[in-house]
Amino acid sequence: MTIDDLRVFAAVCRAGSLSAVARELNCTQSAVSQHVKRLEREVGLALIERHPRGVVPTTAGSLLRTAVATGLGGIDHALHRIAELSRGEGGSVRITTGATSIRHFMSAAVVDFRRRFPRVSLEFQTEVSSRSCLESLNAGRVDLAWITLGAPARGIDQQPVVDLPWVLAVTAGDPLAARARISPADLQDARLIGLPQNSVSRSQVESWLGKSGIRPVFDTSVADWDTAILLTELGLGHAVVPALPQWQGPGHPGLRLLPLPDLPALTAGWAVRDWENLGPLARAFADTVAAHCGREAPPAVDPETA
Structure with missing residues (x-):
């Protein structure tokens, strides 16, 4: 099996549709199906079931999907950090949150961060729930997730920032x-x-x-x-x-x-895969938001000396 096979399989599980993934990847539905079939030949079991409204993972497929989300998330996170290091200050920070959170919690911090790091791009991905934000974080598509804190999530560090009465x-x-x-x-x-x-x-x-x-x-x-x-x-x-x-x-x-x-009170704050391995630019943005919200986040890391 290849990393591309695993990426396509994860995308199929997420979208629930072979055709949707084909459109997303700008390829044929047959090409998407071949990635899944290679994995099925490798493991010797069916990984997806076809239904009138799309596809769903089998029991074996669900096990592989969970492992893929964790493994590929770590690889993507590492590659993103390597690219960030190669570009110096001109990297990017990827954040996922709800549609209105930027206005309520981050507007002043975004201005402050851009003034300090004018060459760094901020990439925001909006989701409809904290659960969706955690899924994006676990899949390695983002560096930071701003969520309303709930029950502990496996493999995720949650850092409270502000209590909301x-x-x-x-x-x-x-x-x-x-x-x-x-x-x-x-x-x-x-x-x-x-x-x-x-x-x-x-x-x-x-x-x-x-x-x-x-x-x-x-x-x-x-x-x-x-x-x-x-x-x-x-x-x-x-x-x-x-x-x-x-x-x-x-x-x-x-x-x-x-x-x-x-x-x-409802508690809002940051979720990350691992604070210790969080990129310096992402850490700086998280700290900036926490400072503007009035509560200290974990000790700051200076992107210029990290």
Whole structure:
């Protein structure tokens, strides 16, 4: 088997489609199929099953996919670091995060980092969930993942950066708007705007409400926190979201953010494959974001002396 066979197999498992991978690699579907068949001949078992809507890995295929993700991720990470070293300061940092995280957590840090390292490119890859970010990190497609921290992930180091207290977002004319704080009982039968499915933030909110015996109505759902705030301002319901500074002030005159002190804070921060082997430029960017968020990350590494 070759590294190309393994790369194509991993791409097929990720996309669930031979034709999609063929389009991605600008080759024929037959060429993609040949990569998979070579692996199947090598291991002596079928690795994928074909279904009307695409392909899925078999039990053997799932085992190989996990091993490939870990192994190729390490190789890609090493090659990226070698290329970075060969270019000196003119390298790149690859970051994955949610669609709105750059604005809320990184805008000042991006400006600061670019001023210090004008020749370094920042490559952002947006994902819909922290789980997707971790998959990209584990596959070696990125150096850093900004996530909401949840359960430990095998082979991943998670570094907390900022704690985010929760608030209930309501319109200024809502009956709850005059409250100094919100308790779980205040949310009984409330119409809540649902946070992204399978996200850490939604799981934490639903777990807290369930333990409190509260059953609100989720009749609207969104893909990110900013959209939840927009729909709240439009009068479509209430939103339980982290308290972010950009939502306060003259830009949102009709919005009220009411503290939910009983709901444990949500923690956001960095995930990496290995802090000790993280490239100096990526480490510098992670430290810059942490500094602007007000909490120290692991000790900084100077890219010019590393």
